[in-house]
Amino acid sequence: MILSKLKETAELYLGVPITHAVITVPAYFNDAQRQATKDAGAIAGLTVLRILNEPTAAAIAYGLDLKRTGMGVRYSVLWILTFSSTIERESRVLVFDLGGGTFDVSLLRINQGVFEVLAVSGDGHLGGQDFDNRVIDYLVSKYKHERRVDVSSNNRAMSKLRREVEKAKRILSSQLTARMEIESFEGGNDYSYRLTRAKFDKLNMELFQRTLRLVKQALQDARLASSEVDEVILVGGSTRITKIRELLKDFFGGRAPKMGINPDEAVAYGAAIEGGILGGEQGLESIILIDVCPMTLGVELTGGVFSPLISRNTPLPFRTSEVFSTASNNQRVVVIKIFQGEQALTKDNTLLGTFSLSGIRPAARGVPQIEVGFQIDGDGILKVSASDIESGSAQSIIITRDKQALSEREIKRMSKGVEEFNRKDIAQEQRDSARHRLQQSILAAKAKLLGPSSIPEEIHSELNGLFNELDSTQSLQTTSIDLLEARFYTIMNRADAFLYTGKTASQIPRSTPNTAIGPSYITTHNTICNHPVSPFLQLQMCHVEV
Incomplete structure (x- = not known):
């Protein structure tokens, strides 16, 4: 499904059909995982030219010293000059690839167009998500100790917390502190916490040190000392973590890792070049890639x-x-x-x-x-x-999943399944969009109603309940979202009636879960932005981001 979506995105961007691909995988992927990836490419309608290790792809990008232009990446004409000037002598390069869920380290010898992998090491279960989990576990434990509430079994609260922790982790790559704010975290309570870079590093230091142990293993396998490594290349979003870069700099005797290539894009650059090599791109014929078996x-x-x-x-x-x-x-x-x-x-x-x-x-x-x-x-x-x-x-x-590789019949059957999934995916995307718009409208309404202190408390309570219902139910159908939207309009009409007529809370009719969609529950108001809601919300809702 993922490869099918990537193929569709590439075709929309390039305006031409995509039929062949080079797919990169973590170096520590086993044979079954590699064959499964190749099968997935076939299911997506792609001829897979090569399954390429991600660190190797990054090393290719480094070796060719890719130049950016206004039109993107250029390597067809200038590659010969930049290539010869960058690696006219033999270079030993260590690729430190730390992503969201996996970690790979590869050592390569690059000389006169030959990319030879000397050693690989890694951990298929170590990455940015593990760093997030350390912080999440700490915050859950802290919350339980301070408020006597265990949120670990509250899927909605944990999902919100994970999003905020991941956001804070990114902020800490450039700042010393990150403020996390979660509305309606649990039981109607909001939650906030100031995470420092020092605390983040302390919680994850054992995992950071594990990456260095795997670097040492790769060096030992290649029979090289750290001083014999000419360059260290950072790949993967998690290498933006400041402490990771500091530890690597100390490990390699004060030499900072190479920052020239975007760590999120290096692998894609290398894969594109490998595709050019396999496709007979002029000027790339002399490049030879020698990869290695990652495990015995x-x-x-x-x-x-x-x-x-x-x-x-x-x-x-x-x-x-x-x-x-x-x-x-x-x-x-x-x-x-x-x-x-x-x-x-x-x-x-x-x-x-x-x-x-x-x-x-x-x-x-x-x-x-x-x-x-x-x-x-x-x-x-x-x-x-x-x-x-x-x-x-x-x-x-x-070798693949303890059975034979997928047959052509199985691949065709699963390809049809992808088409059906894409149709369902569009419908789900529309439902998610409707849910998101309604959630944003509720948040805007809550913010607007904070001013008038005379608004009945039950209106605030109903808005909170409506938001939580939307947030906690992930499988809502379009009709259900429409009914919830009707409830929202009814609540806002009651709030509007109170503000404009001065009626007490007991005089305002309550909304009901079975309110039908139609003009009967909407009072006469201006319809700016086609939102049939209270006038004091119109301007706010015109600028909600979706």
């Missing part, structure tokens, strides 16, 4: 022992084979279990797939010769084969 791959032996066939950081593509035998007499079937990881026992590694080889001729254990072959392509997708050398019996498997 192997099979399980008797007793759960892990037998590696492809070691971590092996250059891609790569092919190898090894001969094994049976574990018992007259064994006619062997089960091949493929694992990924760095531990000696398979129970501590990740199972990628399983398949069986039958038709083995009966013999004493250790006599049959079973050749197991591993072949991993440039996208990092693994194909495993096994054959009985004597009988010629053979089987193979492409």
Whole structure:
């Protein structure tokens, strides 16, 4: 669904059909995740030319020293001059890629158009969301201690808190403090908190230090000292965190990371260049990209022992084979279990797939010769084969979700599902827009009614209740939103009647949940901006942002 939406957006912007794509993934994506991504591209109607590691893409962007022009990024004519001047000598580059949910670090050697990945490391469950979670957990605990209320099970309150924490995190990248304000946080109570950069850093220091440990691991795998790294490239929005940059600067002996390329855009630049290379773009023919396998791959032996066939950081593509035998007499079937990881026992590694080889001729254990072959392509997708050398019996498997890759029929079926989803997505977008407009109108009304102290309290209460109902129910249909809008107009007409007639609260009829939409509940007012509401709200509602 995501790739389909991206394809649609690109086609609208460029004005031409998009048929081919280079898709980037975290370097620590396993084989199943890579194949799933490739399948998703096919479902979206794309021919996936390459699955490219994000840090590698960023390094390509750095290596070509992309220049910005008024029309965007230019690399077709000037690339030769900038490329040769930037990396005329061999350079070792470390890419520090910290995004919203994953962390990758890659070491590359760049020389005369050759981009060679030396080592990769990372954590598929470490990123900006984890930093947010540390702050959220702290604030929830603090709120519970101070107000004796646990909001952790209140989905609406937690959603609001997460949005504010994420916003505050961005602010702290450029300021020392960030003020969080949440209306109707829980039980009708508002919430505010001033988060300092020092507090944010303290809550997340253990996670920050974990990124440095993974940097050390990559350096050890590449057999390099930190002083031998020529440049450090920052990729991903989370690298804007000030403390992250300070820690990296200290780690590399006072040398600041490279800031030349926007960390949010570097990967996209590199992917575009790789697309140009694969598409035969003039001037890019001499660029060679050598990526590596991020984790060790192997099979399980008797007793759960892990037998590696492809070691971590092996250059891609790569092919190898090894001969094994049976574990018992007259064994006619062997089960091949493929694992990924760095531990000696398979129970501590990740199972990628399983398949069986039958038709083995009966013999004493250790006599049959079973050749197991591993072949991993440039996208990092693994194909495993096994054959009985004597009988010629053979089987193979492409590793993806512990089963075969999606068939063409499955891809076509899921492509139709994407089209149906897009239709539903448009309807949902319209409902969300209507909900948002009504919420903004309620907030504007509440702000306007704060002045007149004589407004009955029940009107304020009904507005709060209406806002909370909109905020807490995410699956409202259009008709339900229309009914809530009718209630809002009725409430505002009551407020208007009170202000203009001076009637007491008991004399003003209350709104009801079953109010029907129509002219019967709307009093005669001006209709500026087509909002049939009280005159004192007209000007405010004309300027509500949607």
